[in-house]
Amino acid sequence: ALPxxxxxxxxxxxxxxxxxxxxxxASLCFFSAGIEFRFREVPVxxxxxxxxxxxxxxxxxxAAKESxxxxxxxxxxxxxxxxxxxxxxxxxxxxxxxxxGVFANLRPATVLPQLxxxxxxxxxxxxxxxxxxxxxxxxxxxxxxxxxxxxxxRGEDIGFNTEVYAASEIDRIARVAFEVARKRRGKxxxxxxxxVLEASMLWRKRVTGLASEFPDxxxxxxxxxxxxxxxxxxxKQFDTIVTNNIFGDILSDEASMLTGSIGxxxxxxxxxxxxGLFEPIHGSAPDIAGQDxxxxxxxxxxAAMLLRYGLGEEEAAKRIExxxxxxxxxxxRTGDIFSGGTTLVGCKQMGEEVLRxx
Amino acid sequence: ALPxxxxxxxxxxxxxxxxxxxxxxASLCFFSAGIEFRFREVPVxxxxxxxxxxxxxxxxxxAAKESxxxxxxxxxxxxxxxxxxxxxxxxxxxxxxxxxGVFANLRPATVLPQLxxxxxxxxxxxxxxxxxxxxxxxxxxxxxxxxxxxxxxRGEDIGFNTEVYAASEIDRIARVAFEVARKRRGKxxxxxxxxVLEASMLWRKRVTGLASEFPDxxxxxxxxxxxxxxxxxxxKQFDTIVTNNIFGDILSDEASMLTGSIGxxxxxxxxxxxxGLFEPIHGSAPDIAGQDxxxxxxxxxxAAMLLRYGLGEEEAAKRIExxxxxxxxxxxRTGDIFSGGTTLVGCKQMGEEVLRxx
Ligand SMILES: CC(C)[C@H](C(=O)O)[C@@H](O)C(=O)O
Ligand SMILES: CC(C)[C@H](C(=O)O)[C@@H](O)C(=O)O
Numbered sequence: 001a002l003p004x005x006x007x008x009x010x011x012x013x014x015x016x017x018x019x020x021x022x023x024x025x026a027s028l029c030f031f032s033a034g035i036e037f038r039f040r041e042v043p044v045x046x047x048x049x050x051x052x053x054x055x056x057x058x059x060x061x062x063a064a065k066e067s068x069x070x071x072x073x074x075x076x077x078x079x080x081x082x083x084x085x086x087x088x089x090x091x092x093x094x095x096x097x098x099x100x101g102v103f104a105n106l107r108p109a110t111v112l113p114q115l116x117x118x119x120x121x122x123x124x125x126x127x128x129x130x131x132x133x134x135x136x137x138x139x140x141x142x143x144x145x146x147x148x149x150x151x152x153x154r155g156e157d158i159g160f161n162t163e164v165y166a167a168s169e170i171d172r173i174a175r176v177a178f179e180v181a182r183k184r185r186g187k188x189x190x191x192x193x194x195x196v197l198e199a200s201m202l203w204r205k206r207v208t209g210l211a212s213e214f215p216d217x218x219x220x221x222x223x224x225x226x227x228x229x230x231x232x233x234x235x236k237q238f239d240t241i242v243t244n245n246i247f248g249d250i251l252s253d254e255a256s257m258l259t260g261s262i263g264x265x266x267x268x269x270x271x272x273x274x275x276g277l278f279e280p281i282h283g284s285a286p287d288i289a290g291q292d293x294x295x296x297x298x299x300x301x302x303a304a305m306l307l308r309y310g311l312g313e314e315e316a317a318k319r320i321e322x323x324x325x326x327x328x329x330x331x332x333r334t335g336d337i338f339s340g341g342t343t344l345v346g347c348k349q350m351g352e353e354v355l356r357x358x
Numbered sequence: 359a360l361p362x363x364x365x366x367x368x369x370x371x372x373x374x375x376x377x378x379x380x381x382x383x384a385s386l387c388f389f390s391a392g393i394e395f396r397f398r399e400v401p402v403x404x405x406x407x408x409x410x411x412x413x414x415x416x417x418x419x420x421a422a423k424e425s426x427x428x429x430x431x432x433x434x435x436x437x438x439x440x441x442x443x444x445x446x447x448x449x450x451x452x453x454x455x456x457x458x459g460v461f462a463n464l465r466p467a468t469v470l471p472q473l474x475x476x477x478x479x480x481x482x483x484x485x486x487x488x489x490x491x492x493x494x495x496x497x498x499x500x501x502x503x504x505x506x507x508x509x510x511x512r513g514e515d516i517g518f519n520t521e522v523y524a525a526s527e528i529d530r531i532a533r534v535a536f537e538v539a540r541k542r543r544g545k546x547x548x549x550x551x552x553x554v555l556e557a558s559m560l561w562r563k564r565v566t567g568l569a570s571e572f573p574d575x576x577x578x579x580x581x582x583x584x585x586x587x588x589x590x591x592x593x594k595q596f597d598t599i600v601t602n603n604i605f606g607d608i609l610s611d612e613a614s615m616l617t618g619s620i621g622x623x624x625x626x627x628x629x630x631x632x633x634g635l636f637e638p639i640h641g642s643a644p645d646i647a648g649q650d651x652x653x654x655x656x657x658x659x660x661a662a663m664l665l666r667y668g669l670g671e672e673e674a675a676k677r678i679e680x681x682x683x684x685x686x687x688x689x690x691r692t693g694d695i696f697s698g699g700t701t702l703v704g705c706k707q708m709g710e711e712v713l714r715x716x
Binding site: 165166202249257 | 434443446448452478479480483499500502505506507510512514515516517518519520521522523524525526551553554555556557558559560561582583584586587588589590591592604605607608609610611612614615616620641
């Protein structure tokens, strides 16, 4: 029943006031749990390159903006790997994030008791890990200008990018992170490289400056190299982490692997206005494409985040999450989380078992 | 017998032709294993700030340049944490690296059988891990210009840095990495973010272009976020890793923690000409300063790397390494690597036990 497929952006709509601007041809409407959903599936990334020649067609961005929330599949594949920058699937994803203004990327890394054995960490280190990485998503070195290629004064080729943050960009992501920490265990760790980078020095100054507005949250700071170590040494010391775009890219992937199961982890990207973007943390896994092996649970759980953060439908979100836990309790596992004594299933059957577990 | 102490750069000299330019007051000369050493201890970082007001005095850089090799202690501490950029201990270290032109930073992460239990990774994942991270050390976002603070068109404060690589900077670090891989298990993984950053696209292009000169080395590429995951998922897939300055900072710390014992890990920084710089990977650990708790073995092993890569004294390097292994086999452990059934000792005693183990 979940409308996501790799390389597509899907736009669920919630009642009570469905908009009518979607062309009927690609839309699908159904009613569940007292909510009327209207779906539209539009291409982005590789799928868009194949069908339209660009990684983010104008129609896709327009459809996304008109939606109440967006569920996104993964966007890359070998076929487009050698493309030039403006024709990379990844460029489409970055344009979509920027176009929607979703500056806050929430990436939970939670070790489920059912899956603690899939972690490569010792049981006593992994068990109980519950981290939320809040990554800045529309600024920093991903978008900073100037960027490009050129030559230096010796006539050599150079490639360059700009890491840049403005005070307001830091403040708004820090506020989201303080709010998230407040609803969790009240601890926020801001990660930067303020002993070397000016962009990080401003980051640390602004985050520190906001702390007095959140007296119930305990703020600490950590250098990114140390954070990469501490995540392995003692991940339970972390509750909420806030960091810039590139450090967040690296640390959230690292944190997710502590759980042993990147195929399980959803994410939410939200802005001040407009719809949020919900996607699994994992990529498109081109090595197993079409083999019915992928773990669909990260996408299913992204739909739960969509219901919670995108549509305010907490009850429906909980039902999906409970169904996933139930499926795991019934022993079903895709290859990435398989271990002795459980039942190995493919992507399709896993989806069906989740439906049966509702 | 090792002349390093935190916050100082020491300059060992080897015979047969000791230079005479060192003032006698701070120099120390002794003869061991057929090598005549002459030491000079000069301040950098916090120690230099306290005694001279700058983090890298001209005399220190001059003394370092005159040496055959440099053994460096750790450089920071709470006392100087709030200093402005040009008065940070870290700035002194960066100036020393740049001043010496040591562009290649070799950081081994090896899980010793004696210490496999100190890793937070499961035994079967940790055991046998033997990775060499080759980090570019004098370029990229650490040194790129423009950098600094300013304001944007809305009058807001901004902080910015430039990630930039020139073709020749990439080529020379890649060559070192190919050579290192060739002497190890013949596998080189180049880590970048070429799906987003132009600086990484040039990196990947240049590294790929050199591969044909090293037909005996198997080259692969990986995105940095994936590398941060794979180091935890299956670290044994890696032999030699080459990457830029900031990614190398993060990944080498992460890799070192796989071994469970950052207090054990040395590093070597070398250039084309002039002396190499040898230092433990760990920082100054201000939280335990003066408590006789620090693990001296990373510094001792850095002296072994100094003998091997800095002075070409392979036999002497091996003797130090054997003494360290011997000390571990005799059961001595500092707090960071302590586990049941071994003998807990302080920093001083650990040093003495190494001497007894030669
Ligand atoms: C595909 C890539 C552009 C993207 C990123 O770097 O942001 C991905 O790694 C992610 O974390 O969502
Ligand atoms: C102290 C700091 C400037 C340094 C770096 O970032 O290079 C340290 O983390 C290291 O890795 O040697």
